[in-house]
Amino acid sequence: MEREYFYSIMNGQGTLDYEIYLNTHALLSCQKDYQELCNQDELQFQIVHQSEELWMKLIAYTLLDIDDYIQKENTNRVITLFNRVHGIQKIMIQQLSLLETMSPKEYQEIRIHLGNGSGQESPGFRTIMKMYQPLWKSFKTFYLDKHGLTLEKIYDTEYSHCNAYMIAEALAEYDELFQKFRYHHIQLIHRTIGMGSQSLKGRPVELLESGMRMKFFPELWEVRNKMTDAWGLQYGKVRESIANKEKSIAI
Ligand code: HEM
Known part of the structure; x- marks a missing residue:
């Protein structure tokens, strides 16, 4: 295929309605x-x-809506929007693995x-790192304190799978998927530059591992x-084995 020809048409003209609306x-x-x-991997790296x-822009925008709906105690909306956020997080994790098709040398x-x-x-x-505390505050104020x-009541002593429990689990899922993103990002670093190296700011890459242990909502x-x-x-702390119990009944 003639490369130059395709390069000249791949970006379009930007004049059709589709192109105008999407600002292609x-x-x-x-x-x-x-x-x-x-090199041939750089386009993938940028994209x-x-x-x-x-x-992440869409996550941040959606979290603003989620916060509003938490304050209105509109649980159905919060859950639907959290489903969207969780879906995006899963896509983000999956996308990271594309970069594992790049050789270490090409990344260098x-x-x-x-x-x-x-x-x-x-x-x-x-932005996302600034949002989890206000989100937690809204949940605590409108679903718990009010x-x-x-948490102890909704998870254990008064457990009824109530609205507060549903929101708490959506927050836990968000937190867990964020940790998974960080974990997969670290795996990507293992594959490309190695975890024993230094970042382009001269910091040890291993520092990222402490970030991976950070939780947005430790109470959950x-x-x-x-x-x-x-x-x-x-x-x-240690339970008696079921097998032992059955043996003593038989005797
Ligand atoms: C070959 C691919 C990649 C390599 C080698 C790489 C490497 C690194 C390194 C060395 C750091 C630590 C920087 C520092 O301490 O200043 C870092 C941080 C980070 N990278 Fe990547 N990265 C890659 C791809 C990506 C991609 C695709 C994203 C997408 C958003 C991303 C997002 C981040 C974020 C958010 C941080 C800060 C994480 C934290 O503090 O926990 N990276 N990356």
Whole structure:
């Protein structure tokens, strides 16, 4: 196929209604010109990062709506919108693996062009990192405190699979999928530059592992520990084997 010909038509003219509405002219100009790409993997590298930024923009926008609906206690809306966020998070995780089709050497060639850029400068990531605390505050105020509820009550002593429980589980899913994204991102680093290396800001890449242990909503994970301890009081830390019990009954 004649490369130059296809390069000349791939971005379109930007004049048809479809192109105008979706602003394809601007969108398809966001990547380097074909002639300037440093190798055949660079277009993929830019497109995956840019798509991830768009998905994070949609997550942040949706979380603003979710926060409004939490404050109105509109549970159905909150759950539907959280389904959307969770779906986006799964797409984001899947997309990361595309970059594993890039060889370590080809990534090194791209890396030379990144200046001292770092994923920590991502506007989407930075916004998301500022949203989890206000979100938690709204949940606590409108679904727990206002109704005299606690996590311990909705998960255990007064468990009824109520609205507050549903929202809490949606928050837990969001938190878990974010950790999964961080985990897969670390796997990607293992594949490309190695975890023993330094970031383009000179920081040890291993620091990312502490981020992976960070939880947005630690209370939601703690309540599970507390339940296991409380329920465990019935049988102590180590349980007697069921097989032993059956043997002693038989004797
Ligand atoms: C070959 C691909 C990639 C490599 C080698 C890579 C490498 C790195 C490294 C070394 C860091 C640490 C930066 C520092 O400490 O300053 C980092 C952070 C980060 N990267 Fe990537 N990355 C890749 C792809 C991506 C993609 C596709 C995204 C999509 C959004 C992304 C998002 C981030 C984010 C959000 C951070 C900050 C994470 C945190 O603090 O937990 N990275 N990346």
